[in-house]
Amino acid sequence: MKTNKIFRRKSFWAGLLLAQFLLFFVLSKVPTAVYKFENFFEFQKGLHQKLFSFLPFSVGDVFYVLLGIVTVFLIIKIINKKSRNSGLIKFLVLLNVLYFTYQIFWGMLYFQKPLIEKLPQKEPDVEAMKALALKYLEQCKQTRYLVDEDRYGVFKVYRKKALKSEILKQQAVLPQFINDKKAGVINSFKPSLFKGVMSYTGILGYYNPFTAEANYNSELPSTYLPFTLAHESAHQLGYAREQEANFIGYLIGKNSTNDELRYSTEYFVLKSLLNAIASEDEKFVKSIINQYSEEMKRDRFAERMFNRRHAGFLDAFFGFTNDLFLKSNQQEGSVTYSYFVDLLLRYESSAQ
Incomplete structure (x- = not known):
């Protein structure tokens, strides 16, 4: 009798999880349902930022630590023969709650209307990419003269608070034909508690749903930091797809009056273009890098040294898992910049 009851409980929670998969799959195909989730996102985002933004540490990171502890505890219970059934049931309950919460808070936003549909049609063209690369090379050179350096002559951000305020300010002036989302007014940028680990994973930042x-x-x-903040702020606006967040981050930074944000954005755009061109014309890419100013070369060397110091198993593992995650959410993998570059080309051509 007891065995049947336990079996029914396990079957119920496993079946409920499967039903959730099917439900959210169906809802993702219904534009009206996705739109409702977009509206709900605005409400829960505002509520959560009011609750957590005043704290100096990442509440989400604390939540992840506690979640990790609970998960390990439940796995130990599942391994133990005496507590296996109760452990498995509690684990299934946890999965159901987490999956449902994730989907209503964030997951359904991956199925919004793609930004590319708001821009004029234009086939990606290598020559257009090269022209943009030359343009952004010159912009980078000019903006680089305006930013601060550390004692080694490498670009350094010293005023992070002003940078964060500028990003929120630029959210309010995004082109209306592209962005119809409500600009943020609450500074909810937080340094991660996992910064040491992140350096070895290749993860620059993340939005906590x-x-x-x-x-x-x-x-x-x-060189990474200002654009990373702009990118994550795009997630806070409600842009779930990674390359669309890059594009919104680019719009936030390109006309900014903050030299640090503008330089980091221009430098990101230049690197993205060069990565896209590399498979077509490696010689051109090398010639552009050779034309970097001495200041830009120092910044590039510092980036390469940082990446080299933190390269290893975790970097490869997280790169692989992130690639799978992106593809599972109808995005390109993490190794390609083509969608961002496509958006960039279309926008730049329409702005001319």
């Missing part, structure tokens, strides 16, 4: 915090690795070279 459970607390609406934009977490970043405070150990990053300054």
Whole structure:
């Protein structure tokens, strides 16, 4: 009798999880349902930021630590023969709650109307990419003269608070024909508690859907940092796809009056273009890199040294798992910049 009851409980929670998979799959195909989730995102994001933004540490990271402890505890219970059934039931309950919460807070936003549909049609063209690369090379050179350096002559961000405020300010002036989302007014950027680990994973930052915090690795070279914050702020606006968040981050940074944000954005765009061109014309890419100013070359060397110091198994593992995650959410893998570059080309051509 007791065995049948336990079996029914396990079957119920396993079946409920499967039903959730099917339900959210169906809802993802219904534009009206996705739109409702977009509206709900605005509500929960605002609520969570009001609750958590005043705390100086990442509440989401604390949540992940506690979640990790609970998960390990339940796995130990499942391994133990005496507590296996109760452990498995509690684990299934946890999965159901987490999956449901994730989907209503964030997961359904991956099925919004793609930004590319808001831009004029234009086939990716290598020559257009090269022209843009030359344009952004010159912009990088000019903006680089305006930013601060450390004692080694490498670009350094010293005023992070002003940088964060500028990003929120630029959210409010995004082109209306592209962005119809409500700009943020609450500073909810948080340095991650996992910064040491992040440096070895290749993860620059992440949005926490459970607390609406934009977490970043405070150990990053300054060339990465401002654009990473702009990228994560795009997630806070409600752009779930990674390359669309890159594009919104680019729009936030390109016309900024903050030289640090503008330089980091221009440098990101230049690197993205060169990565896209590399498979077609490696010689051109090398010639562009050779034309970097001495200041840019120092920044590039500092980036390469940072990446080299932190390369290893974790970097490869997280790169692989992130690639799978992106593809499972109807995005390109992490190794390609083509969708961002496509958006960039279309926007730049329409702005001319």
